[in-house]
Amino acid sequence: MATDSATSVGKCVDAFGSSIGMPQLCPDWVGNQIFWVVVTVIVIFFVLSRIALPRIASVLAERQGTITNDIAAAEELKAKAVEAEGAYNKALADARAEAQRIAAEAKADIQVTLDAAIAKADAQIAAKAAESEKAISEIRAGALESVKAVATDTANEIVNALGGKADAKTIGSAIETRMKG
Amino acid sequence: MASETHGAEHGAEEAGGLVFHPMDQFIVKPLFGDGPIGMFTITNATLWMALSVVAVIALMIFGSSRRAIVPSRGQSIAELAYGFVYKMVEDVAGKDAVKFFPYIMTLFMFIVMSNFLGLIPMSFATTSHFAVTVVLALAVFLTVTIVGFVKNGAAFLGLFWVSSAPLALRPILALIEVISYFVRPVSHSIRLAGNIMAGHAVLKVFAGFAAIAVVSPLSVVAITAMYGLEVLVAFIQAYVFTILTCVYLKDALHPSH
Numbered sequence: 159m160a161t162d163s164a165t166s167v168g169k170c171v172d173a174f175g176s177s178i179g180m181p182q183l184c185p186d187w188v189g190n191q192i193f194w195v196v197v198t199v200i201v202i203f204f205v206l207s208r209i210a211l212p213r214i215a216s217v218l219a220e221r222q223g224t225i226t227n228d229i230a231a232a233e234e235l236k237a238k239a240v241e242a243e244g245a246y247n248k249a250l251a252d253a254r255a256e257a258q259r260i261a262a263e264a265k266a267d268i269q270v271t272l273d274a275a276i277a278k279a280d281a282q283i284a285a286k287a288a289e290s291e292k293a294i295s296e297i298r299a300g301a302l303e304s305v306k307a308v309a310t311d312t313a314n315e316i317v318n319a320l321g322g323k324a325d326a327k328t329i330g331s332a333i334e335t336r337m338k339g
Numbered sequence: 340m341a342s343e344t345h346g347a348e349h350g351a352e353e354a355g356g357l358v359f360h361p362m363d364q365f366i367v368k369p370l371f372g373d374g375p376i377g378m379f380t381i382t383n384a385t386l387w388m389a390l391s392v393v394a395v396i397a398l399m400i401f402g403s404s405r406r407a408i409v410p411s412r413g414q415s416i417a418e419l420a421y422g423f424v425y426k427m428v429e430d431v432a433g434k435d436a437v438k439f440f441p442y443i444m445t446l447f448m449f450i451v452m453s454n455f456l457g458l459i460p461m462s463f464a465t466t467s468h469f470a471v472t473v474v475l476a477l478a479v480f481l482t483v484t485i486v487g488f489v490k491n492g493a494a495f496l497g498l499f500w501v502s503s504a505p506l507a508l509r510p511i512l513a514l515i516e517v518i519s520y521f522v523r524p525v526s527h528s529i530r531l532a533g534n535i536m537a538g539h540a541v542l543k544v545f546a547g548f549a550a551i552a553v554v555s556p557l558s559v560v561a562i563t564a565m566y567g568l569e570v571l572v573a574f575i576q577a578y579v580f581t582i583l584t585c586v587y588l589k590d591a592l593h594p595s596h
Contacts, residue, residue, distance in 0.1 A: 171366060171368075177366050179362075181362055181365035181366050181468075182532065187470065188470040189377070190377065190382055190384065191384050194384055197388075198388040198449065199446075201392050202392055203441065205395060205400065207441040207445075209399075214417060217410075217418070218418060220408065
């Protein structure tokens with residue numbers, strides 16, 4: 159600051175460029191500063207009031223509007239989502255009921271068919287069982303006759319082999335008695 | 340700072356002694372050439388005031404030029420400044436004071452920009468000069484007084500007549516109120532200039548101590564701390580000036596106590 163020593167030497171600056179007293183109180187500079195500060199403040203005032211402040215106010219208002227709109231849109235979407243969820247739940251319940259109905263119907267159908275089939279099968283089984291029963295009793299009868307014949311023949315042979323005289327009637331009654339026992 | 344010791348001090352400076360010229364930073368000088376300083380001379384004060392205008396334009400116009408819904412950093416600061424002063428005017432002076440918002444915003448932006456520009460090393464602090472702050476304070480004082488009388492007529496004088504006080508005390512209180520009313524521009528301007536001037540002078544004094552090698556680290560620390568404080572003061576004084584303007588404006592719009 160003290161380099162340009164010769165400049166503006168006056169009441170307030172000494173020959174070395176230093177201030178004499180407070181520069182704030184130097185009357186030589188007051189007019190200059192008043193003029194320039196008035197110019198400065200007027201320029202700033204016009205810059206702010208004509209361009210900057212209206213622009214910032216509009217930006218802020220616009221932002222507020224955007225936020226309000228966005229919130230409204232979000233609320234609307236939320237309501238739509240709730241509605242959609244309700245519709246979905248209703249559709250789900252309907253579908254479930256329908257499915258249950260179809261299942262019950264199918265079950266009843268199957269039951270009818272099954273009952274018929276079971277009845278038919280029972281009848282067939284009964285028929286087959288009766289048939290078998292008959293065949294078995296036939297076989298049994300056959301088998302009994304064969305046993306009797308074989309036993310008679312065998313007894314005859316044994317009696318002959320032992321040197322006796324086989325009497326057919328006696329052998330027959332003995333075999334009858336044994337087979338009962 | 341007695342003038343007769345100045346020559347001796349300069350002699351000491353050449354000898355490497357400890358000298359302080361804390362007030363030299365406030366000297367107003369012409370930017371181009373020498374010569375006397377007239378009213379319209381372009382001086383360093385002019386330069387730094389012009390720079391404050393540039394700073395205001397840069398922040399408030401170029402900062403907000405994109406008009407973005409999601410603001411950039413510059414636009415955020417501009418909107419912050421706008422909201423800060425707007426809310427202050429609305430809260431302190433009332434809703435009907437909002438039409439004075441551009442004037443108050445002008446004062447705030449000029450003072451805050453000048454204060455911060457003044458903190459740049461080697462710069463000139465325009466708001467440290469009483470000539471500058473007195474103009475601002477007087478403008479506020481005159482505006483407020485005129486607005487008070489235009490809005491309320493003679494009822495504005497009710498500001499000085501404390502109706503809640505006992506009748507006998509009222510004339511004395513009125514006298515005190517009148518004095519305090521006329522002291523307002525004085526305190527308003529000296530508060531700002533005094534704070535800025537004192538802070539800058541203290542910084543310069545601490546810097547002067549750096550000439551002694553042993554003390555210089557301490558000096559650097561002290562300057563750093565002081566500078567931080569001055570950054571705070573730069574904003575707070577702009578805030579105080581603005582909020583007092585709002586308070587005075589409130590008195591003018593609603594003079595009843």
